[in-house]
Amino acid sequence: MPKYKQFNRDKVLEAASTVFQEKGYNGTSIDEILTATGLSRSSLYDSFKDKHNLYLQSLEFYKESNDKTFQSLDEKDLNGLQKLETMFKGVVNHLVENPDDNGCLLVNAAAEMSKQCFKTSQVVCNNKDEVQNLLSSWISDAEQKKVIKLDKPAKVYGQFFYNTLCGLRVMSQSGAGKTELNNVVKVALDSLN
Amino acid sequence: MPKYKQFNRDKVLEAASTVFQEKGYNGTSIDEILTATGLSRSSLYDSFKDKHNLYLQSLEFYKESNDKTFQSLDEKDLNGLQKLETMFKGVVNHLVENPDDNGCLLVNAAAEMSKQCFKTSQVVCNNKDEVQNLLSSWISDAEQKKVIKLDKPAKVYGQFFYNTLCGLRVMSQSGAGKTELNNVVKVALDSLN
DNA sequence: AATAGTTTGGAATATTCGTTCCGATGTTTT
DNA sequence: AAAACATCGGAACGAATATTCCAAACTATT
Numbered sequence: 001m002p003k004y005k006q007f008n009r010d011k012v013l014e015a016a017s018t019v020f021q022e023k024g025y026n027g028t029s030i031d032e033i034l035t036a037t038g039l040s041r042s043s044l045y046d047s048f049k050d051k052h053n054l055y056l057q058s059l060e061f062y063k064e065s066n067d068k069t070f071q072s073l074d075e076k077d078l079n080g081l082q083k084l085e086t087m088f089k090g091v092v093n094h095l096v097e098n099p100d101d102n103g104c105l106l107v108n109a110a111a112e113m114s115k116q117c118f119k120t121s122q123v124v125c126n127n128k129d130e131v132q133n134l135l136s137s138w139i140s141d142a143e144q145k146k147v148i149k150l151d152k153p154a155k156v157y158g159q160f161f162y163n164t165l166c167g168l169r170v171m172s173q174s175g176a177g178k179t180e181l182n183n184v185v186k187v188a189l190d191s192l193n
Numbered sequence: 194m195p196k197y198k199q200f201n202r203d204k205v206l207e208a209a210s211t212v213f214q215e216k217g218y219n220g221t222s223i224d225e226i227l228t229a230t231g232l233s234r235s236s237l238y239d240s241f242k243d244k245h246n247l248y249l250q251s252l253e254f255y256k257e258s259n260d261k262t263f264q265s266l267d268e269k270d271l272n273g274l275q276k277l278e279t280m281f282k283g284v285v286n287h288l289v290e291n292p293d294d295n296g297c298l299l300v301n302a303a304a305e306m307s308k309q310c311f312k313t314s315q316v317v318c319n320n321k322d323e324v325q326n327l328l329s330s331w332i333s334d335a336e337q338k339k340v341i342k343l344d345k346p347a348k349v350y351g352q353f354f355y356n357t358l359c360g361l362r363v364m365s366q367s368g369a370g371k372t373e374l375n376n377v378v379k380v381a382l383d384s385l386n
Numbered sequence: 387a388a389t390a391g392t393t394t395g396g397a398a399t400a401t402t403c404g405t406t407c408c409g410a411t412g413t414t415t416t
Numbered sequence: 417a418a419a420a421c422a423t424c425g426g427a428a429c430g431a432a433t434a435t436t437c438c439a440a441a442c443t444a445t446t
Binding site: 022023024025026027100102103107108110111112114115116121124125127128151152156157159160162163164165166167168169170171173174175176180183184186187188190191 | 318
Binding site for chain 4: 222223224234235238243244
């Protein structure tokens with residue numbers, strides 16, 4: 001057997017976060033994680049300590065890959081409003097095209113674990129603040145470029161759109177379809193006029 | 194021991210739904226339910242079949258008591274906009290004053306169980322449709338009374354405000370405070386002008 | 387007061403779970 | 417090629433789990 005790690009840490013965390021997203025923390029067994037990741041029992045405990053630690057690492061991995069999506073959108077040559085529109089379009093598209101996808105690991109973690117695990121609540125809370133700040137910066141960019149006109153501080157709209165985002169994830173898990181989600185986004189974006 | 198049931202079904206379901214709300218379905222053990230409800234093991238299995246069945250009944254009980262809150266607000270002598278404002282004020286107040294409350298059982302159920310249990314997804318989906326319809330009726334009432342003026346069908350706003358509602362529950366579980374939640378409601382309600 | 391009818395407490399069971407451990411398997415280094 | 421080292425597969429363990437079962441406890445009826 002190999003002398004150096006045979007598996008790719010990111011691949012493992014991606015597979016694990018998928019399972020956790022589908023079944024939740026308490027709903028997934030170690031065996032399910034083993035088959036999903038292809039890891040052996042010993043390797044998993046050797047490299048990730050235990051189930052709870054693996055969950056936290058999966059959560060942070062998920063958050064980071066989420067951040068990357070936001071950041072690459074942020075770096076595009078668009079004004080803030082266009083970035084906002086593109087983001088929502090992408091989210092709705094993803095939710096519609098992946099109906100078996102169980103929402104968002106961060107939202108699910110907030111629902112299942114944030115009151116039981118302080119570290120989980122920290123990740124979830126940090127994510128909220130970061131995404132809100134990014135959205136706020138997009139909105140004040142659009143205001144500066146006179147694309148939109150605001151009657152409230154940009155920060156408030158950042159909070160509002162983050163709320164809209166969370167709602168979309170819950171609604172798609174509650175059986176909402178494409179037009180329903182699009183309607184929500186339409187009304188939300190119209191608040192900028 | 195008594196000849197007729199010693200316990201109140203509603204009290205039991207209320208206690209059970211509180212535990213399920215705090216710890217989720219997979220996170221709560223039968224023993225926790227027993228101490229929370231004061232029931233004996235045999236009585237629980239005698240009256241509620243098993244854990245999964247108890248969960249579904251708790252979910253429906255929670256939904257019904259939720260419905261009652263909405264309906265009693267609906268019966269008040271207010272126009273649709275006032276009802277909407279009162280509802281949001283009540284939700285935010287509840288979230289702020291009960292920081293240990295783990296959000297909303299229906300939202301948590303959507304996140305944890307809707308993809309794993311068809312009956313759960315049915316309850317969650319029905320709740321979505323019913324609440325949306327009620328909100329829509331409030332909005333078209335406000336429009337008829339010329340309190341507001343809409344540029345989209347009332348139904349669309351019902352979907353939007355339901356989304357806002359779901360978002361609030363997730364955000365409060367993600368550590369959002371009073372002003373944050375109030376800001377969200379403010380922007381959402383301003384979409385009606 | 388005795389019987390019939392129900393609930394209840396707690397022991398018992400079978401299953402599943404997370405975790406540990408060790409011999410086997412392989413790779414790198416000498 | 418052999419020693420040193422790390423990983424891996426799978427058995428094994430203990431704890432926790434959901435569920436069943438039965439005798440004891442109690443009330444209402446007769």
